[in-house]
Amino acid sequence: MSEELQSQFEEFEKPAVIRRKLLPWWIKTFCxxxxxxxxxxxxxxxxxxxxxxxxxxxxxxxxxxxxxPIGIFIVAIMALKAYAAFSLxxxxxxxxxxxxxxxxxxxxxxxxxxxxxxxxxxxxSGNISFRLEIAFLILYYIRINKIEYAWDNxxxx
Numbered sequence: 001m002s003e004e005l006q007s008q009f010e011e012f013e014k015p016a017v018i019r020r021k022l023l024p025w026w027i028k029t030f031c032x033x034x035x036x037x038x039x040x041x042x043x044x045x046x047x048x049x050x051x052x053x054x055x056x057x058x059x060x061x062x063x064x065x066x067x068x069p070i071g072i073f074i075v076a077i078m079a080l081k082a083y084a085a086f087s088l089x090x091x092x093x094x095x096x097x098x099x100x101x102x103x104x105x106x107x108x109x110x111x112x113x114x115x116x117x118x119x120x121x122x123x124x125s126g127n128i129s130f131r132l133e134i135a136f137l138i139l140y141y142i143r144i145n146k147i148e149y150a151w152d153n154x155x156x157x
Contacts, residue, residue: 018091019091019095019151019154020088020089020091022147022150022151023088023147024143027088027140027143027144028089030085030140031085031086031088031089032085032089033085034078034081034082034084034085035082035085035086035089037078037081037082038078038079038081038082038083038085038086039082041075041078041079041082044056044066044075045066045075047066048065048066048067048071052065053065054066054071056070056071056074056075057074058074058077058078059077059106059109059110059113059131059133060110060113060114060117060129060131061073061074061109061113061117062074077105077106077109080101080102080105081102081106083098083102084098084099084101084102087099095151096144096147096148096151096152099140099144100141100144100145100148103137103138103140103141103144104141106133106137107134107137107138107141110131110133110134110137111134113131114128114129114130114131114134115128
């Protein structure tokens with residue numbers, strides 16, 4: 001009986017593992033930025049119903065209304081980024097997968113805005129401009145990839 005009771009108390013003595021400690025400071029900072037931007041995105045959708053001009057911009061894409069194809073695209077990407085940030089911050093089991101998807105989609109979109117849009121838009125001069133976001137997205141993907149094993153194999157209480 002005492003052995004059984006002792007094993008029950010051992011369960012409480014284990015320190016809680018915090019997955020958030022695996023994230024570097026710059027990812028934690030961007031998590032908060034993107035969670036706030038996600039709330040602002042929802043506010044933008046509401047404000048667009050009452051205002052005629054709402055400026056949106058992300059990865060080189062911009063729109064003056066939230067209810068245009070580009071505007072909805074920007075809002076959807078921001079919602080994905082906010083969900084990835086929320087998942088990482090609150091240590092969800094699928095956070096690494098969502099963060100990787102977010103990074104890959106971001107890299108593809110950023111590359112498209114750098115290499116495709118300048119040649120296909122009507123006012124584009126064909127000049128390729130380097131977007132700094134792509135460097136951060138690549139670093140983000142590499143870092144998330146490095147912590148994936150530890151994130152998935154931590155014993156969460």
